Amino acid sequence: MIVAEGLSKTYGQVRAVDGVSFTVQPGRVTGFLGPNGAGKSTTMRMVLGLDRPSAGRVTVNGCRYVQHRAPLTQVGALLEARAIHPGRRARAHLQTVAATHGIAMKRVEEVLELTGLESVARKRVKGFSLGMGQRLGIATALLGDPHTLILDEPVNGLDPEGVKWVRDLTRALAAQGRTVFLSSHLMAEVAQTADHVIVIGRGRILADTPIATLLAGPGTETSRLRAPRAAELASALRSHNIEVTQTDAEHLDVVASTQAVAEAALAAQIAVHELAPVKASLEDAYLALTADQVEFRSGTDIPEVRS
Amino acid sequence: MSATTSNPARVKVTFGRIVASEAVKMVSLRSTWWTLGVFVVAHAGLGALIGLVLRVAEMDDGPLEASYLAPAGGFGIMLTQLALVVIAVLTITTEYSSGQIHGSLMAVPTRVPLLVAKAVVLGAAAFVVGAVACGLALGLGTLIAGDSAAFTLSGPETAWGLLAGPLYLLGIAWFSFSVGALLRHSAAAIATLMALLTIVQWVVMGLPFYWVRVLAPWMPGTAGQQMFLTNQDIADARDQTEAGVVVLTQWQGFAVLLGWALLAFVLATVLLKRRDA
Numbered sequence: 001m002i003v004a005e006g007l008s009k010t011y012g013q014v015r016a017v018d019g020v021s022f023t024v025q026p027g028r029v030t031g032f033l034g035p036n037g038a039g040k041s042t043t044m045r046m047v048l049g050l051d052r053p054s055a056g057r058v059t060v061n062g063c064r065y066v067q068h069r070a071p072l073t074q075v076g077a078l079l080e081a082r083a084i085h086p087g088r089r090a091r092a093h094l095q096t097v098a099a100t101h102g103i104a105m106k107r108v109e110e111v112l113e114l115t116g117l118e119s120v121a122r123k124r125v126k127g128f129s130l131g132m133g134q135r136l137g138i139a140t141a142l143l144g145d146p147h148t149l150i151l152d153e154p155v156n157g158l159d160p161e162g163v164k165w166v167r168d169l170t171r172a173l174a175a176q177g178r179t180v181f182l183s184s185h186l187m188a189e190v191a192q193t194a195d196h197v198i199v200i201g202r203g204r205i206l207a208d209t210p211i212a213t214l215l216a217g218p219g220t221e222t223s224r225l226r227a228p229r230a231a232e233l234a235s236a237l238r239s240h241n242i243e244v245t246q247t248d249a250e251h252l253d254v255v256a257s258t259q260a261v262a263e264a265a266l267a268a269q270i271a272v273h274e275l276a277p278v279k280a281s282l283e284d285a286y287l288a289l290t291a292d293q294v295e296f297r298s299g300t301d302i303p304e305v306r307s
Numbered sequence: 308m309s310a311t312t313s314n315p316a317r318v319k320v321t322f323g324r325i326v327a328s329e330a331v332k333m334v335s336l337r338s339t340w341w342t343l344g345v346f347v348v349a350h351a352g353l354g355a356l357i358g359l360v361l362r363v364a365e366m367d368d369g370p371l372e373a374s375y376l377a378p379a380g381g382f383g384i385m386l387t388q389l390a391l392v393v394i395a396v397l398t399i400t401t402e403y404s405s406g407q408i409h410g411s412l413m414a415v416p417t418r419v420p421l422l423v424a425k426a427v428v429l430g431a432a433a434f435v436v437g438a439v440a441c442g443l444a445l446g447l448g449t450l451i452a453g454d455s456a457a458f459t460l461s462g463p464e465t466a467w468g469l470l471a472g473p474l475y476l477l478g479i480a481w482f483s484f485s486v487g488a489l490l491r492h493s494a495a496a497i498a499t500l501m502a503l504l505t506i507v508q509w510v511v512m513g514l515p516f517y518w519v520r521v522l523a524p525w526m527p528g529t530a531g532q533q534m535f536l537t538n539q540d541i542a543d544a545r546d547q548t549e550a551g552v553v554v555l556t557q558w559q560g561f562a563v564l565l566g567w568a569l570l571a572f573v574l575a576t577v578l579l580k581r582r583d584a
Contacts, residue, residue, distance in 0.1 A: 049416045050409055051583040066416040070319035077413055083406030085336070092335035099328035100414040101318050140410060144318070 001026050001179055002047055002148060006056035009042050009203075016042045018203035019056065024181045026147070029174045031194030031211075032183035035290055039203040040183040041079070044152050047181075048077055060148055072101050072144030078137040078151045086126035090117055090136050093125060097140055107143060115139040116165075130157030138166070148179040155189055167193045187286040201290040214286075223258045226250050226274040227265070236268035237261070253278070325415055325424040333428055339394065343432070346390035347440045353379035353387065354444025358451030376448040377441040377468040381535045384472060385505065385528075387440070388479050391433055392500050395483035398429055400493040412584050419576050426484060426572065433480035434473045441472035464537065471534040471557065478564035479504070482527055485571030489578065504528040520552045524560075527567040533560025 002024040009017040017039040024030045034040050045051040047058050049065035057064065061074050068074045084093050094108045112118050115135040120128070128136065134157055141149060151170070155163045170193055174180045184190050190197055190211075197214055199207040207214060227233050230252050234244045242264065243255040250273075254261050258277050265272045333339050357380050378384035399422075402408040415421040445468065487496040508528045511519060523529050533541070534557045544554045555563060 045409075045583070048409075048413055050412060052581075068416070071416055072414055073318055075413075079409050080406055083409050085332075085401055085405045085407045087336045087338055088332075089335065092331065096328050096331045096335070097410060097414055099331055100320055100324050102321070102324050103318055 001062075002058065002060050002150075002181060004043070004047070004056065004058040007043065007046060007053050007058050008055040009039070009046060009051060010054040015203050017046070017053075020200065020203070020205050021056075022198050022205060022208055024148075024179055024198075025196070026179040027174060027177050028195040029170050029180045029182065029193055031190035031197040032181060032200065033187065033190050033197055033286065034183075034185065034200035034206075036185055038185075038200045038290075040185075040200060041152055043200070044077070044079065044150055044181075044183065047150060048075065048079075050079075070101055070144070072097070072103075072146060074144075074146055075148045075150060076141030076144060076146035077149070078134070078141045078154055080152065084125045084133070084136060084140075087124060089122050089124050090128075090139075091121040093136065094139060094143060097143055101144060103143060107145070111139040111142045114142065131159055131162050134158055135162070138169070146178070149173060149181065151180070151182040153184055154182055155184070155186075163189070199286065199289050206289045214289075221255070221257045222278040223254045223256060223261050224274075224276050224278050225252050225254065225261060225272050227252070227270060227272045229270050233265060233268065233270045233272070236270065237264055240264050320415060320420075322420055322424065325420050326427050328414070329421075329424045329428040333398070333432060338397070342390050342394045343436050346387055346394075347436060347443065349390070350379055350383065350387040350440035351443035351447055353383035355447040355451055357383070357444075358448035361448075361452040375468070375535070376452075377445040378472045378475070378535045379444045379448075381532065383444070384475065384535070385508075385532070388476060388504070389501070391437070391476055391480050392483040392504065393497060395429055395433070395480040396487035396493060396496045396500065398425055398484055399487040400491060400496055403491045404493060408584055418579050422488060422572075422576055422579055426481060429480050429484055430477050434477045437473035437476035438469070441469055444472075445469065467557070474561055475531050475534050475564070478527075478531055478561060478568055481568035482564065482571060485568055485575050488575035489571060508532075517549075517551075520549070524553045524555050525563060527564050530555060530560040530563035530567075533557055 002022075004023075005021050007017055007020050008015065020039075020043065032040050032043070042051060046053050047060060047065065060068070065071060065075065088096070091108060091112065094111065095105070097103075098105070098108050109118075112121050115138055117132070117135055117139060120132060125133065125136065134154065138151070138154065141151065149170070151166075154166050154170070158166060170180050170182060174195070182190075182193065194211055196210050197207065198205060199214075225233075228250060230246060230250050234246050234252055237244045237252075237254060237256070240260075242260070245253040247253055256264075258275050261275060262272070354376055357376060375381070379387065402411055411421055412418060445465075483496070483500050486500055487493070490496040490499065504527065507526060524533075533555045536544075536557065541554060541556055548554050
């Protein structure tokens with residue numbers, strides 16, 4: 001279990017993390033979601049005692065990371081990919097980590113097997129692909145058989161098979177009662193893996209909820225319709241205080257349920273040829289939450305390509 | 308994931324285990340063997356070369372001192388030490404350049420024992436490899452020089468000659484390592500050490516200013532170099548020195564070098580504790 005209370009980190013003028021409090025519970029996968037630069041990595045580094053909080057505190061399994069006598073049996077972590085000396089062989093790298101805790105060689109072989117790296121155990125890390133480096137990072141995190149796993153962007157650089165492997169592995173670890181905390185800037189990835197999600201933007205917690213709740217989240221029911229007299233229908237809907245966007249001559253996007261749109265069209269005596277609800281995707285919910293929070297926004301819409 | 312370590316209760320961090328981990332780190336890198344290999348070959352080669360010069364030139368200054376041949380003539384060790392400077396710096400700076408430092412500090416979150424363990428392993432390597440290199444330089448040099456280098460290996464001067472080199476290299480390795488830990492950047496640390504250990508010594512020390520002569524003996528490189536002088540050399544230097552300029556003995560020189568290393572090391576530990584990794 002990870003408990004953060006009023007955790008802040010300031011770099012000069014920049015508040016990278018701004019008074020966040022959250023609890024990561026055991027027995028489930030908790031996603032840590034936010035745009036790049038939102039403070040995900042900084043928060044994780046503070047959990048691991050690598051960065052010193054400017055304010056607040058964070059504990060893992062009851063005490064600060066630095067107070068654990070055998071930290072790797074408490075927390076296994078994967079931070080940035082391939083933070084491993086490139087000149088060392090994979091097995092030797094694991095040996096150096098295992099040696100600090102007196103972890104048996106047998107366990108090194110186990111994690112090599114578990115991550116599918118036995119065949120490259122004697123290869124130097126500099127020859128590793130991004131995916132292999134990521135697997136070695138996960139092998140390192142699992143070395144101490146920890147109660148808590150912290151994985152920063154674990155699927156980065158993995159092929160589809162690797163992505164599925166990480167997903168299955170993290171779910172299996174959570175099912176064993178472990179705490180799994182994984183960050184991502186990809187909503188879809190978190191949606192498929194996590195049970196619970198903590199959304200962070202510009203250093204603040206925007207949501208801390210089960211995935212299902214986030215999906216049902218900010219009640220934005222929208223519909224899409226096609227009508228030959230779209231412009232007339234749009235003004236009729238607007239007179240009912242319904243938000244409308246005309247996408248082309250015959251199409252409208254309407255912020256209202258299909259039922260409300262149908263009633264309004266009937267009242268205005270305007271024929272509707274097509275009408276369909278637009279499901280709020282998790283991605284939309286996430287974008288809605290973080291809309292004001294992205295640090296680097298793309299300038300404008302992508303210009304249309306003319307043929 | 309069902310299989311765990313054989314006895315979880317005994318799995319914890321101890322200083323001895325951190326040292327063991329650092330030893331594995333050192334021997335598992337090919338660059339370690341290359342750098343140490345080049346150092347030994349270069350140092351022994353210079354010793355042999357001096358032996359050859361002695362044989363050809365026929366010295367008439369009496370028997371040659373081991374304290375001269377083991378460090379490959381004083382200037383020899385100043386060149387070959389650069390290999391140890393590099394390896395000492397890289398021991399810590401590559402942890403930062405590769406990001407490995409995060410993993411190392413996650414395993415040893417109290418931080419300072421990590422730095423001490425690295426210094427222990429590095430110091431042992433520098434001393435042992437230094438002893439091998441100095442022994443080879445002395446042996447090969449003596450063999451090649453033949454009659455002109457007549458001394459017995461049992462003499463106290465010879466024993467000191469064989470001890471001074473490894474001790475000096477130990478001090479240089481610790482100092483270099485600490486500077487690397489302070490600066491956390493390979494190029495910056497190596498450039499700084501090159502400047503301190505060679506340029507300062509060869510260029511600045513030659514400047515005809517009184518304050519340069521006063522400060523010079525206290526620099527890490529010059530102080531360490533006192534170790535390769537004979538008692539006679541030091542007595543002669545004391546006769547010629549001006550007021551206010553100190554001539555250190557061999558052990559005092561070593562102490563000053565160690566003092567520099569300790570100063571840099573303490574600064575490095577304070578910063579390691581304070582800085583974000």
